[in-house]
Each structure stands twice: as structure tokens, then as C-alpha cells.
Amino acid sequence: MGLAKYVIRRLLYMIPLILGISIVVFLVMYAAGDPIQIATAGNPSITEAQRQFLREYYGLNDPIPVQYVRWLDHFLHFDFGKSLYGGKPVNEIISIYFWETLKLQLVSILLAFAISIPIGVYSAVKQRSWFDYIFSGISIAGVSFPVFFLGIIFILVFSYQLGWLPSAGAHGAPQLWPVFGIQNPFLDELAHLAMPATVLTLAGLAYNTRLLRAGMLEVLRQDYIMAARASGIPERKILLKYALKNAIMPLITLLGMSIGFAIAGAPATETVFSWPGLGRAYVTAASRLDFPLIMGITMIITIMILVANLITDISYAAIDPRISID
Amino acid sequence: MDLLQVNDLKTYFFTEAGVVKAVDGITFNVEKGCTVGLVGESGSGKSVTAQSVLRIVPRPGKIIGGKIFFNGEDILSKKEDEMRSYRGKKISLIFQDPTSSLNPVFTIGSQLTEIVSQHKGVKKSDAAEEVIKALSLVRLPDPEEALNRYPHQFSGGMKQRICIARALLLNPELLFADEPTTNLDVTIQAQIINLLMELQKNIGLTLVMITHDMGIVTQMCKCVVVLYAGNVMEIGSIEQIFQMPHPYTEALLKAVPRLDQTRKLVSIPGNIPNLINPPSGCRFHPRCQYAIDRCKDEIPPLIDVGDGHMISCHRWRELNGG
Ligand SMILES: Nc1ncnc2c1ncn2[C@@H]1O[C@H](COP(=O)(O)OP(=O)(O)OP(=O)(O)O)[C@@H](O)[C@H]1O
Ligand code: SF4
Numbered sequence: 001m002g003l004a005k006y007v008i009r010r011l012l013y014m015i016p017l018i019l020g021i022s023i024v025v026f027l028v029m030y031a032a033g034d035p036i037q038i039a040t041a042g043n044p045s046i047t048e049a050q051r052q053f054l055r056e057y058y059g060l061n062d063p064i065p066v067q068y069v070r071w072l073d074h075f076l077h078f079d080f081g082k083s084l085y086g087g088k089p090v091n092e093i094i095s096i097y098f099w100e101t102l103k104l105q106l107v108s109i110l111l112a113f114a115i116s117i118p119i120g121v122y123s124a125v126k127q128r129s130w131f132d133y134i135f136s137g138i139s140i141a142g143v144s145f146p147v148f149f150l151g152i153i154f155i156l157v158f159s160y161q162l163g164w165l166p167s168a169g170a171h172g173a174p175q176l177w178p179v180f181g182i183q184n185p186f187l188d189e190l191a192h193l194a195m196p197a198t199v200l201t202l203a204g205l206a207y208n209t210r211l212l213r214a215g216m217l218e219v220l221r222q223d224y225i226m227a228a229r230a231s232g233i234p235e236r237k238i239l240l241k242y243a244l245k246n247a248i249m250p251l252i253t254l255l256g257m258s259i260g261f262a263i264a265g266a267p268a269t270e271t272v273f274s275w276p277g278l279g280r281a282y283v284t285a286a287s288r289l290d291f292p293l294i295m296g297i298t299m300i301i302t303i304m305i306l307v308a309n310l311i312t313d314i315s316y317a318a319i320d321p322r323i324s325i326d
Numbered sequence: 327m328d329l330l331q332v333n334d335l336k337t338y339f340f341t342e343a344g345v346v347k348a349v350d351g352i353t354f355n356v357e358k359g360c361t362v363g364l365v366g367e368s369g370s371g372k373s374v375t376a377q378s379v380l381r382i383v384p385r386p387g388k389i390i391g392g393k394i395f396f397n398g399e400d401i402l403s404k405k406e407d408e409m410r411s412y413r414g415k416k417i418s419l420i421f422q423d424p425t426s427s428l429n430p431v432f433t434i435g436s437q438l439t440e441i442v443s444q445h446k447g448v449k450k451s452d453a454a455e456e457v458i459k460a461l462s463l464v465r466l467p468d469p470e471e472a473l474n475r476y477p478h479q480f481s482g483g484m485k486q487r488i489c490i491a492r493a494l495l496l497n498p499e500l501l502f503a504d505e506p507t508t509n510l511d512v513t514i515q516a517q518i519i520n521l522l523m524e525l526q527k528n529i530g531l532t533l534v535m536i537t538h539d540m541g542i543v544t545q546m547c548k549c550v551v552v553l554y555a556g557n558v559m560e561i562g563s564i565e566q567i568f569q570m571p572h573p574y575t576e577a578l579l580k581a582v583p584r585l586d587q588t589r590k591l592v593s594i595p596g597n598i599p600n601l602i603n604p605p606s607g608c609r610f611h612p613r614c615q616y617a618i619d620r621c622k623d624e625i626p627p628l629i630d631v632g633d634g635h636m637i638s639c640h641r642w643r644e645l646n647g648g
């Protein structure tokens with residue numbers, strides 16, 4: 001009962017937020033300029049009459065409130081309209097990019113989460129050992145290093161020098177990428193995923209590891225850890241069960257938030273690897289003032305972040321009995 | 327017969343600021359079936375002594391010297407695995423703050439049954455039986471139901487009962503109670519003290535009561551060990567330490583609990599010494615009203631001044647009319 005009610009209440013709270021964000025983005029977008037002007041700027045043969053026709057066609061001449069209500073009406077029917085470029089339905093564009101971004105991000109986030117656990121725990125347990133110093137160094141570098149730069153190095157080394165991995169895209173075009181001489185759609189996807197996922201994993205790993213290491217150091221000082229030792233519980237169980245479950249809390253929050261923000265994509269990384277993802281599409285849409293696409297992607301990102309926050313809060317309450325959802 | 331013998335124990339913390347000589351040559355014995363008080367101001371090394379006996383001194387601490395005999399066995403030379411089988415089973419420890427000594431994210435049942443299964447290798451249901459028995463022993467209401475609850479669902483006093491039950495789960499021979507009432511309300515304090523005294527009598531427990539509170543000491547203990555800055559100042563029966571106390575014990579007995587602070591802060595003029603560079607000679611000399619030049623230069627040995635009354639002071643004999 002409690003959980004369902006809580007979820008419903010949180011979902012209701014999202015409505016004004018989503019509306020508010022859509023209005024703000026809508027207004028900012030219109031203040032930014034005329035998309036038809038931008039779209040046709042490169043074409044000297046186009047006439048003002050033709051431009052006017054295009055504005056009329058996309059409904060850009062109506063008063064802004066009218067346009068907004070029309071947009072909202074479509075949105076409530078799960079329709080984001082058509083892109084100003086190529087006229088493809090925004091829903092279709094998003095559904096392609098969404099999965100590519102989600103795939104790349106989920107793989108990276110989960111890898112970073114999983115790998116950071118042994119490293120974070122071991123660094124805390126062996127505090128001030130060479131292992132700790134080396135990984136702390138890598139983490140600090142990883143946090144402060146712009147990841148897309150690493151992406152460029154990867155492409156230079158693994159694509160151009162060694163020719164092992166494809167440098168762009170998410171799928172083999174025009175043909176499947178051979179992995180150890182085998183051409184298989186799944187291996188092809190893996191080959192395309194390898195570099196961008198590694199770059200994003202490294203970026204996340206650095207932060208996760210630091211967070212977990214700090215959490216473990218804090219938890220290992222607590223009396224309940226000494227109490228477990230005083231009761232004859234083996235050290236391995238103390239670390240991996242009693243300490244870890246407490247120390248992993250901040251990481252769970254981070255995990256939830258990063259899955260939410262993941263849909264915003266990683267524009268820099270997606271651009272470096274020409275990844276057909278939402279992040280890159282968003283940047284492109286913004287630079288061309290492709291109104292329907294901007295609005296569509298904004299809404300998807302907003303909803304994903306809000307839902308991910310909700311899931312984070314619920315999982316937090318599930319792990320920590322002191323936190324109750326209400 | 328002495329259940330526990332601690333001989334010239336030295337436990338240091340190797341911190342970045344320097345070597346903290348938290349326990350620096352402590353010697354005392356605990357007779358089987360007795361309640362011994364371990365007293366001294368904050369930072370005198372009481373907790374570290376208990377942690378040393380269990381060999382759970384946290385990093386960067388290390389036992390660097392001395393001997394500890396438990397039932398005549400040298401426990402410092404035991405392998406870690408064997409030592410682990412002593413913890414909780416032969417020697418237990420309860421802490422000052424019951425709230426922080428229970429893991430907040432596991433149920434009482436899972437924390438306590440784990441200990442039973444760890445030592446006895448029994449089934450979960452059998453382990454739960456024993457946990458319920460221990461919880462009843464400390465008179466926790468509704469012990470069956472308590473198994474499924476989390477620490478934060480209990481009051482401080484109840485949590486301390488749970489901690490006592492945890493320490494007594496496997497019928498240990500020796501229990502260290504490290505200021506088990508300092509963090510509780512006054513009325514609850516009395517209940518916990520009574521519970522400990524009753525358990526000690528009924529199950530023939532040997533109890534080392536760590537405390538600042540001389541009231542608790544007189545109520546519970548037959549024998550007292552007084553620590554100061556990692557050294558033993560005095561060991562004696564209640565009568566001995568009240569009638570002819572060491573100068574430090576005398577100051578402790580006279581010190582008034584400061585009511586504006588928590589109860590545990592007893593004030594003796596002067597500051598607790600820095601244990602990285604402890605005072606030379608008698609460690610108490612900078613604060614001792616009887617100190618003479620000799621106290622600065624010469625470490626007073628711990629000697630038997632009669633009937634097992636041990637004193638570490640150059641002037642005690644002279645001050646006590648001998
Ligand atoms: N983990 C640690 N790291 C560094 N120093 C420590 C550590 N634990 C204890 N010490 C030092 O050892 C000394 C003795 O500490 P201990 O905890 O035994 O005092 P105590 O007599 O139990 O005091 P209290 O009444 O405050 O509990 C203190 O000076 C303390 O600073
Ligand atoms: S040895 Fe000296 S300083 Fe120490 S307690 Fe005795 S009189 Fe005081």
C-alpha cells in the first residue's frame with residue numbers, strides 16, 4: 001500500500017515540473033531565433049515567399065501560446081511532431097537514438113559500478129598501500145581528465161594505427177566488422193561499443209571508486225565493525241557484507257542519478273565516436289533550432305531523470321531500513 | 327586462579343603525527359568470577375587495553391610488546407584463526423554506545439544468528455533459538471519479534487540489552503564492558519548496571535568493567551585497576567584504594583563530575599598528557615600536587631605495598647605514614 005501510494009504521489013508531483021520545463025524551453029527556443037532562417041541560410045536561391053510558406057507549414061506564424069497548446073496537445077498524445085530537417089517524425093528519431101544511447105550508457109554505468117566495488121573496497125582496506133596510491137592517482141586523473149580526449153587517443157591507436165576497432169558508429173555499415181575474422185552482428189556491435197564504452201566506464205569508474213573508498217574508510221571506523229570483529233566474524237564477511245552494505249549507499253544514489261542523466265547522453269563522447277545517440281542528436285538539434293526535436297529530446301531526458309530519481313529513492317529505502325518512503 | 331593475566335602490555339598507534347603510546351607497559355590480573363574495574367580519565371588506554379586482549383586493535387595500532395595469558399594460554403602467540411574462535415566465544419566486549427555498535431542495515435536476528443552459526447556451524451533455525459534465549463536472558467520484551475527488527479526501532483536501553491545479549495550469546499568466560507552506560511539516561515543506567523551484576527552472579531561471568539564513574543566501581547567491583555596515560559597507577563581492592571589511594575586515584579575520587587558537560591567528564595586540574603611525547607618519570611607528575619624533582623626523572627615501579635595492593639608512586643609510603 002505505502003509503496004504504490006508513494007509512487008503515485010511522486011508521479012503527480014512530476015506533472016507541474018514537466019510542464020514548467022517544457023514552457024521554459026519553449027520560450028527560450030523561440031527567443032533564440034528563427035529556425036527557417038537558419039535552415040535556409042545556406043541556400044541562396046530560396047525566396048522569402050518560400051520561407052513564409054515553410055513557416056506557415058510548420059505553424060511557426062501562430063502566436064506562441066497557440067503553438068505551445070498545440071505542442072502540448074500532441075505531447076499528451078505521445079506525438080512530438082516532425083523534425084524541421086527531413087520531416088521525419090521526432091518519435092521515430094528519438095526511438096532510434098534512445099536505444100543506442102541507453103545501450104552505451106547502461107553498459108558503461110554498470111561496468112563502472114561493478115568494477116569500482118573490488119577496487120574501492122581493496123583501496124580502503126589497504127589504505128596507503130601501493131595499490132591504493134596507484135588507484136587513487138588514476139582516479140584523480142580520471143576525474144579531472146576530459147574523457148573525449150582519451151577517446152581521440154583511442155581512435156588514433158586502435159582504429160588508425162592498429163586497425164582493430166571501428167572508429168565511428170554503432171553498427172557495421174556498409175558491412176559487419178570482423179572480430180577475430182568472424183563477421184557476426186553481435187560481435188560487430190561489441191566492436192563498435194568497445195571504445196566509447198571503455199572511455200565512459202573509465203570516467204565513471206574513477207568517481208565511483210573514490211566514493212566507495214571514502215565510504216568504506218568511514219564505515220570501517222564504526223563501532224559496529226569492531227563489534228563484529230569482537231564477535232569472531234571473519235574479516236572477509238565483515239568487509240563484503242557488514243561494511244559494504246553501509247558504504248555502498250552513496251554509490252546507489254549515484255547509480256540512480258547517472259542512469260537518469262544517461263539519456264542526456266554524453267555529447268562529447270558520442271560526438272568523438274560519431275555515436276548515433278541522443279546526446280549528439282540533441283546538440284545537433286540545438287545548433288539548428290530544430291524545435292520539435294529539441295522539445296522531444298528535452299521531454300524524454302526530463303522524464304528519465306525524474307523517474308530515475310524516484311527509483312533511486314525507492315532502492316535507497318529498500319537497502320537502508322532507517323529510511324522510510326512517505 | 328587468574329583467568330586473565332596482562333604483563334607489560336604495550337600497544338602503540340603509528341600515526342602520521344607520531345607514535346601514540348596508548349598502552350605503555352600495563353600489567354594486571356583478573357581473577358576468575360570476579361568483577362574488576364578498569365578506571366582512568368579519557369584517553370588513559372582503557373578501551374585499547376580491552377581491544378588488545380581481543381587482538382582487535384584498529385589500524386594504525388599495533389601490540390608491540392608484553393604478554394597476555396588467558397586461562398594460562400599465551401594468546402598473543404596464537405594464529406589469527408584460532409584467536410578469532412576466542413572472540414565472542416571465550417572473550418566478549420560490549421561498547422559504550424549501543425547505537426553505533428549495532429549495524430544499522432541488518433536486522434537484529436541476522437546480526438546475532440550469524441555469530442552463533444559462525445562459531446557453532448549450526449542451522450539458521452537452531453541459531454535463532456539461541457539468540458532468542460540470549461535476548462530473554464537480558465529481558466528484552468518480545469525476543470522473537472525483535473529478530474526481524476532493525477536497531478533503530480529500539481530505544482537506547484533496549485539496544486544496550488541487545489548488545490549485552492550479543493556478547494553473552496556463546497557463554498564467554500570473560501566480558502569487557504567498555505563504559506556500557508555512559509550514553510544512556512540515568513534511570514536506564516541503573517537498570518543496565520543491575521542487569522550486568524545479576525548476570526555476573528548468575529552465570530559466574532568474569533567481568534572487566536571499564537568506567538569513569540567511581541560510583542559504579544564501588545557498586546560493582548571487588549578490585550580496581552587505575553590507569554593513567556597508558557600506565558597502571560594503582561591496583562587494589564575497593565577498601566585499599568579508598569583508604570590509602572595513589573595520588574592520582576585520590577584526585578579521581580575528589581574530582582567533581584562537571585554537570586554542565588556530560589557526566590563522564592571528571593575534572594582533575596591540568597590536562598591529559600600527549601601520548602606521543604608522554605611526560606618523563608611518573609606520567610602524572612605535571613598534575614600531581616605531591617610531585618617532587620625525583621618524580622620527573624625516575625619512573626616509579628609498580629610494587630606490592632601489602633596485601634596485593636599495587637602502587638606506582640615514589641611518595642606513597644611517606645604520604646601514608648610509612
Ligand atoms: N584508532 C586510533 N588511532 C590513533 N590513536 C588512537 C586510536 N584509538 C585510540 N587512540 C589513542 O589511544 C589513547 C587511548 O585511547 P583509549 O580509547 O584506550 O582511551 P580510553 O581510556 O578508553 O578513553 P575514553 O574514556 O575516552 O574511552 C588515546 O590517546 C587515543 O588518542
Ligand atoms: S610519583 Fe610523584 S608525581 Fe607520581 S604520583 Fe607519586 S608523587 Fe605524584
Ligand SMILES: [Mg+2]
Nearest residue numbers: 372373374504
Ligand atoms: Mg574508551
